[in-house]
Amino acid sequence: MLSCARLIEAEIRRRLRANFDTTLPRFDFLAQLERAEDGLTPGEISRRMMVTGGNVTGLAARLEEEGLIERRVVEQDRRAVTLRLTPQGRRDFARQTQAHEDWVAELLGGLSATDRAALLRLLDRTRRGVRAAITEAGA
Numbered sequence: 001m002l003s004c005a006r007l008i009e010a011e012i013r014r015r016l017r018a019n020f021d022t023t024l025p026r027f028d029f030l031a032q033l034e035r036a037e038d039g040l041t042p043g044e045i046s047r048r049m050m051v052t053g054g055n056v057t058g059l060a061a062r063l064e065e066e067g068l069i070e071r072r073v074v075e076q077d078r079r080a081v082t083l084r085l086t087p088q089g090r091r092d093f094a095r096q097t098q099a100h101e102d103w104v105a106e107l108l109g110g111l112s113a114t115d116r117a118a119l120l121r122l123l124d125r126t127r128r129g130v131r132a133a134i135t136e137a138g139a
Contacts, residue, residue, distance in 0.1 A: 001126075008107055015103055020096050025051075027100070029059050030068065030085065030093045039072060039082030068092060 013024045032040060032048050040048070046056045060083055063069045068089035074080040085093065108116060 008104070011107060012100065012103060015099070016096070019099060020092075022096065025049075025055070026059060026063065027093075027096060029056075029063065030089060030096070033069060033083060033085045034090070034093055034097075039084035041074075041080060041082055045083065063089070 009024070016022050016024060016027055028049055029045065032045050036044075042053060042056045042060060045060075046053050049056070060069065060071075064071060067086055069083050070086050071081045071083055074082060111119065
């Protein structure tokens with residue numbers, strides 16, 4: 001499982017760099033914002049991506065410089081900010097997302113539709129089993 005995931009991830013990283021001059025962390029950052037129409041705080045992004053606040057701060061600064069995201073002050077707490085995609089960020093991310101979907105479909109193209117469905121079922125069952133084991137271990 002891990003070797004397949006690493007192979008796919010390495011190829012996606014390579015293609016993102018070659019086709020969009022971007023990185024997987026930048027792609028993931030934009031994906032978090034794309035899913036949150038009202039924006040997210042840097043802390044929320046940090047938790048969702050499971051990275052440090054420093055990583056988010058650096059990425060946010062570069063993406064803002066490039067015009068892909070914007071900062072907005074939270075009305076209820078003028079010290080807090082939310083980050084949101086700009087229209088340019090939405091357009092760029094939509095192109096990247098479509099390419100990403102195409103690449104994943106290509107990389108998994110050696111599997112029949114039946115095999116892909118079985119794989120998804122087994123991965124879901126595995127994920128649920130691992131979560132249950134973790135919950136039991138922590139109890």
